[in-house]
Amino acid sequence: MKWYLLWVLSLWSVALIDLSRSEDVFEELIAEEIFPSYLDEEAVSPGANSLMVPLTLIPGAVSKGAVCLDGTPPGYHFHRGFGSGANSWVIHLEGGGWCNTIRSCVFRKTTRRGSSKFMEKQLNFTGILSNKPEENPGFYNWNRVRVRYCDGASFAGEGYDEANQLYFRGQRIWSAAMEELMSKGMRNANQALLSGCSAGGLASILHCDEFKGLFPGTTKAKCLSDAGLFLDATNVAGGHTLRDMFEGVVTLQGVQKNLPSSCTSQKDPTLCFFPQNLVSNIKTPMFLLNAAYDAWQVDQSLIPSIADPHGLWHDCKVDRLRCNTSQIKFFQDFRNQMLSAVEVFSQSNQNGLFINSCFAHCQSELQPTWYENDSPRVGNKAVAVAITDWFFDRTAVKAIDCPYPCDKTCHDLVLK
Template sequence: MIGLLLVLLPISGLSMDLRKLDAYPGAQCLDGTPGAYYIEKSSKAGNKRWQLFFEGGGWCYNDKDCANRALGQLGSSSDYPSTIGRQGGVASPDCDINPTFCEYNSVYLKYCDGNSFSGALDGSVTVKETGQELFFRGSYILDAILEDLVENEGMDEVEELNLSGCSAGGLSTFLHSDHVRDKVQQLVGRPLSKYGSTPVSGFFLMNRQNVHDEFVMAEQIKTIFSLSNATHGVHRACIEGTTDAEKKWLCNTAPEVMKYMDSPIFVLDSSFDSWQSGCIMMNKAVDYDNTPTKDMPNGNCGSADGWEECAVAPENCGAEEIYGVVEYQGSFIRLLTGTQGYQNDHSGAFIYECFTHCAAAGDEYASIAINGVLMKDAVNLWWDSLGVSSTKSFLPKLYGLDSTNPNSSCQ
């Protein structure tokens, strides 16, 4: 089974207007077109309260893969519509679904650089097979968006700011949370009264073997890290703290960056995410000659020999396979809770058992519960506690060895 396309499409709600970064020459998508974002201002927030949301969409893993990506909206802004609808879940304008941020000014950061807004290549890459010229400028796009919001959209008055995003956008949230806080405070010339991030389904176990002990995802991320010059576009303290040059690519992953984070974060994720199961745990490598097309990226997800049915749903997993699933859940929780970023005051998590991806960016945000507490209410408790008290985390139980899910709200 070829990999799934990870794109968080905006859904219903208020209209957001396109802003292209034509005034920022270095802020380019893969194909050289200008980066962009969408914005919808709230009459109730003034210019004081803002939420920035990173678009998702997987990654590209070599020059040919990125060239295919440059032909669509995940690599080019040439076909972006002038307006889109608002997102759901933690970014929804519906206060019944999203009581915390429904009335904030909403910004949707369009993803077109192939590596979670982390590319920092001043030049370009010429694709061997096609001669296409590729630009890896995601970190420049991010900074240009922040500058444009402050200079032209009223964010110079910001007091409260939440950073979020789903999937590859969730990883962007981990990678850039500290930087966004510092950059915005630098631009406005003062500290924010409240800042925190809510990454959705972005804590990927990228440095992990698949079920056949092959480091497929690790090799893919190593390649895009190098190709995009992300050494200069990911978490600076992580890069400086990683003395082994061969391991700096790990700073392109959430578990490693969480060791260095110091801004408040509340992680929203599944301990057995439906994308990770197929595309990290149960994937297969793709050779260069069979690089996926722009419509089917991310490798041979769910194709690990003997695991094809288990990759589709945990209830399909046999007795031996479910041990692997439970072990994966345990690794996920151990890696998350052992980091500095998680253990900081005012940080925490809502980690559920549901076999989903990006649930916190949809209606399940208002229905999934842990010990009677809905995800939306857990986020509200965390946001209200910032600067006042420490944050309580909500952690999952593991799957039963008969493949049963212990969380009834996942049904």
């Protein structure tokens, strides 16, 4: 059964900022991804048997300069593994957009995406973080960690804006978090998976080889990027919404110094923040989980309101059955661009793919899209089963769906 959630940007942001003020303000809101997300913890009502895991602030992080945008210490949520999973680890990097201007970063540091002062004191662990075998067959008894995201540059920035007291310390947060978890027992891991969703999915790509390098060669270490395959695509007005925004993130937050030199020696640093220019050169085994018509990219990168001032795409965004032939072709062209971006990546036997033809965003964190009777499938294989089969080398997984509208198992998002 399909489930839906309305993203109502205007209602969410009305108390924050007047969207009618200027186009640059709207672009900042895009960067922050502050619209309601079905991944947000408050959007999920914990059940009576939910696993609620407390927040831990990283001790000593502040003295290392590993701080959130506002200078507060970063944090994580950690649930110990047990039994056969006692020495296996899942590290999940939280997502939540980016900030690309001083103004948007100043705003962001007043939220949980920029300050640990505003983070939830406990989070519900579901999907890939669940501790129930019927919900998470591959990783339920592993050590499971969710690293909170409070830097606004996919754990990759390095800099400081003194005038506005903004700390761009994503790379240091990553390092401090890994050091902390190694001290908690991860150094003894025989198996480890770095995962992430959205901006966290991009971070898992950026840090994948670093993660593998933490362990001896005998440790099976792999990476999973969920909804992190952001494309340098053209929007409906012919512009490059995401490229323009990523340029601000990379420049403002000093990200370029932490990007792979194999890419920056050949391309502009902004282009090296796009996974399509990175994934083929990652040495560590990686799995890309992505909706072919990623709902966030459709709404915020391909068809942002600023690129559709007359609302010609509104009906199509709300209901794909109301899209005309040329609009459907636009979506299919985006899917083709995604498949082209992973063509070389997919040729490696060590890598895995699950690209379903859904209008979704992040499918590993919540139970309905991770592993339930009606969860999304490609070739009759659910997301959790595909990733588990790949991690344990049971079979090669290169699951690519047929084009929309063939997939009847999607849990699509409806945008308003």
